[in-house]
Amino acid sequence: MARAPVRRALGPRERLLDHQAGTAFDRLDMTGNEAARTLPAGLVCHRLLAPESRLERLDELACRELVVDGSAVERIGDGVRVDYRLSARACHRLKALPAGLRAGIVDLGDCLALETLPPGLSPAFLDLGGCTALERLPDDLALRGGRLNLRDCALIEALPARGRVAQLDIAGCGRIDRVPEGFRVTSWIDVAGSGLTALPAHLAGIGLRWRGVPVDARIAFRPHELGIAEILGERNAERRRVMLERFGFEAFMAAAEAELLDADRDPGGERKLLRVILENDEPLVCVSVACPSTGRRYFLRVPPHVATCRQAVAWTAGFDDPADYAPLVET
Numbered sequence: 001m002a003r004a005p006v007r008r009a010l011g012p013r014e015r016l017l018d019h020q021a022g023t024a025f026d027r028l029d030m031t032g033n034e035a036a037r038t039l040p041a042g043l044v045c046h047r048l049l050a051p052e053s054r055l056e057r058l059d060e061l062a063c064r065e066l067v068v069d070g071s072a073v074e075r076i077g078d079g080v081r082v083d084y085r086l087s088a089r090a091c092h093r094l095k096a097l098p099a100g101l102r103a104g105i106v107d108l109g110d111c112l113a114l115e116t117l118p119p120g121l122s123p124a125f126l127d128l129g130g131c132t133a134l135e136r137l138p139d140d141l142a143l144r145g146g147r148l149n150l151r152d153c154a155l156i157e158a159l160p161a162r163g164r165v166a167q168l169d170i171a172g173c174g175r176i177d178r179v180p181e182g183f184r185v186t187s188w189i190d191v192a193g194s195g196l197t198a199l200p201a202h203l204a205g206i207g208l209r210w211r212g213v214p215v216d217a218r219i220a221f222r223p224h225e226l227g228i229a230e231i232l233g234e235r236n237a238e239r240r241r242v243m244l245e246r247f248g249f250e251a252f253m254a255a256a257e258a259e260l261l262d263a264d265r266d267p268g269g270e271r272k273l274l275r276v277i278l279e280n281d282e283p284l285v286c287v288s289v290a291c292p293s294t295g296r297r298y299f300l301r302v303p304p305h306v307a308t309c310r311q312a313v314a315w316t317a318g319f320d321d322p323a324d325y326a327p328l329v330e331t
Contacts, residue, residue, distance in 0.1 A: 006023055006024065006025050006026055007025070007026055007027045007028075007029075008025060008027070008028050008029070009028075009029040009030075010028070010029065010030045010033050010035075010036070011033075012032055012033055012034050012035070013034065013035045014033065014035060014036075015035045015036045016028075016036065016039055016040055016043070017040070023044075024044045024045070024046075025043075025044070025045040025046065025048075026045075026046045026047070027045070027046065027047045027049070028043075028045045028047070028048050028049070029049045030048070030049065030050040030053050030055070031049055031050065031051055031052060031053065032051075032052045032053060033050065033053040033054065033055070034053070034054045035054070036053065036054065036055055037054060037055060037056045037057070038055065038056065038057050038058065038059065039055070039058060039061060041059060041060040041079075042060055042061075043060070043061050043062070043063075044061075044062045044063070045061070045062075045063045046063065046064050046065070047063065047064060047065045047067075048061070048063045048065070048066050048067065049067045050066075050067065050068045050071055051067055051068060051069040051070050051071060052069070052070045052071060053068070053071045053072070054071070054072050055068060055071050055072060055073050056072050056073060056074050056075075056093075057073065057074060057075040057076075057077065058073065058075070058076045058077060058080050059075075059077040059079050059080070060077070060079035060080065061079070061080045061081070062080075062081045063081070063082055063083070064082070064083045064084045064085075065082070065084050065085045065086075066080075066082045066085070066086050066087070066088075066103075067085075067087045068087070068088050068091060069087055069088065069089040069090055069091070070089070070090045070091065071088075071091055072091075072093060073088065073091050073093065073094055074093045074094060074095055074096070075094075075095065075096040076088070076094070076096065076097050076098055077096070077098060078098045078099050078100075079098070080098045081098070081102075082098075082101065082102070082103040083102065083103065084103060084104055084105065085103055085104070085105040085106075085107075086101065086103045086105070086106050086107070087105075087107040088107065088108055088111060089107050089108070089109045089110060089111075089127075090109065090110045090111070091108075091111050092110070092111065092112045092113060093113055094108070094111045094113060094114055095113050095114060095115065096118075097114075097117065097118045097121075098118060099118040099119050099120050100118070100119070100120035101118060101120065101121050101122075101123075102120075102122060103123060104123055104124045104125065104144070104146075105123060105124065105125045105146075106121070106123040106125070106126050106127070107125075107127040108126075108127060108128055108131060109127045109128065109129045109130050109131070109149070110129070110130035110131070111128075111130075111131050112130070112131070112132060112133060113133060114131050114133060114134055115133045115134060115135060116134070116135070116136075117134070117137065117138050117141070118138070119138055119140055120140065121138055121140075121141050121142070122141075122142040122143075122144060123143065123144065123146070124143070124144040124145060124146035124147075125146040125147050126143065126146075126147070126148050126149070127147070127149040128148075128149060128150050128153055129149045129150065129151035129152060129153070129169065130151065130152050130153075131153050132152065132153065132154060132155070133155070134153050134155060134156060135155045135156065136156060136157070136158070137156065137158070137159070137160055139160075139161075141160050141163065142163070143160070143163040143164060143165050144164075145164050145165060145166060145186075146165060146166060146167070147165055147166060147167040147168070147169075148163075148165045148167070148168050148169070149167075149169040150168075150169060150170050150173050150176075151169045151170070151171045151172055151173075151190070152171070152172035152173070153172070153173055154172060154173060154174060154175065155175070156173055156175065156176060157175040157176065158176065158178075158180075159176060159178075159179060159180060159183050160180070160183055161180050161182050161183065162180070162182035162183060163182070163183045163184070164183075164184045164185075164186070165184070165185055165186070166185070166186050166187040166188075167185070167187050167188055167189075168185045168188075168189045168190070169189075169190040169209075170189070170190065170191060170194045170196070171190045171191065171192040171193055171194065171209075171210075171211050172192065172193045172194070173193070173194045173195070174193060174194065174195050175195055176194050176195050176196070177194075177195030177196060177197070178195075178196070178200070179196070179200050179202075179203060181200070181202055184202070184203075185203055185206055186206065187206060187207060188206055188207030188208065188209055188214075189203065189206060189207070189208060189209070190208075190209040190210065190211065190212065191208060191209070191210070191220050191221075192209075192210040192211040192220075193211075196221075197221055198217070198221050199217065199221075208220050210242045210246075211242075213238045213239055213241075213242050214239070215239065215242055219239075219242060219243055219246055220246075223243075223246035223247050223248075224247075226243055226246070226247050228252065228255045228256050230243075231243045231244060231247060231252065232256070232278070232279070233279075235279070235280060237278075237280060237281040240278065240281065241281075244284065248299075249284075249286050249299035249300075249301060250288070250297070250299040252276070252284075253274050253276065253286060253288075253299065256276045258274035258275060258276045258286075259274065259275045259276070259277075260272060260273070260274060261273040261274065261275050261285070261307065261308075262307065262308045262309050263309065264308075264309045264310065266289070266292075266313075267292040268289060268290035268291055268292040268295075269290045269295075270288075270290070271287060271288060271289050271290075271309040271313070272287070272288040272309065273285065273286075273287050273288075273302075273306065273307075273308065273309045273312055274286050274287075274288065275304075282304045283304045284301070284304075285301070285302050285303070285304050285306055285312075286299045286300060286301050286302065287299070287300050287302055287306075287309055287312035287313060287316070289309075289313060300312070300316050302315050302316065303315065308322070310322045310325075313325070
């Protein structure tokens with residue numbers, strides 16, 4: 001007679017006892033647990049859920065799915081085997097992962113202390129977005145055709161020499177300036193803020209994105225070719241916002257003959273509040289200011305309800321009420 005699956009939920013103050021390590025759990029839920037710092041060695045669990053828990057280390061564990069998002073975990077040791085999915089998103093103390101990790105889905109987004117990845121990593125989906133301390137990818141990283149997310153991993157300088165993914169996100173990776181010939185992308189690549197200046201020939205025909213918004217090569221790499229009428233005529237609001245960002249607010253305001261809403265002066269010189277009406281979207285309102293130290297002029301987008309230059313500048317500094325904004329020196 002088959003044994004019924006063992007499911008257990010630990011309360012916030014409960015610990016799993018050592019003698020329970022021999023139990024094969026179908027599901028062990030430790031969400032928000034504050035008592036356990038580790039788990040008994042040799043634990044076997046189909047699905048282990050420990051998000052927002054106080055677990056600090058895992059040394060010997062076998063499971064199909066391990067979820068420790070937002071936990072205090074610092075180390076997942078070499079004795080841990082995860083067969084299907086490891087999710088450790090926003091584990092800000094995590095520094096070590098098991099060598100030879102074979103999980104098909106690995107989500108390490110926003111693991112701020114993670115500086116290196118283990119050898120033998122071979123996922124289909126690998127999310128490293130926001131891992132700002134990560135400096136490089138393993139030489140033997142074997143990607144299995146899904147997605148690689150490196151968004152805002154600003155220290156990473158290079159992609160693997162070989163590999164194949166459907167989707168690649170290198171937005172905010174300013175040091176990545178090439179995609180190796182042996183690295184293939186079959187669906188789309190997000191290039192916003194990366195070092196790429198054009199798509200390599202071996203990626204011709206794939207989709208381009210700019211922080212999630214589908215764009216074409218002109219928007220991504222040659223924004224100077226865009227025209228004012230084209231930008232104003234773009235019906236998709238998200239795509240038009242990217243076009244505006246790439247074209248430049250200052251150039252757009254000048255070419256579109258923006259309406260002057262307000263003008264005054266500060267220590268940097270003249271300030272102007274300008275508006276352009278956009279179809280199917282809120283108006284584009286920008287304040288033009290100059291740096292008192294360098295004289296360089298900046299165009300800053302502000303909410304459409306802003307009516308004065310002073311209110312606009314206060315909003316950019318985080319003040320809803322202009323009366324609360326009184327800087328001694330503006331630089």
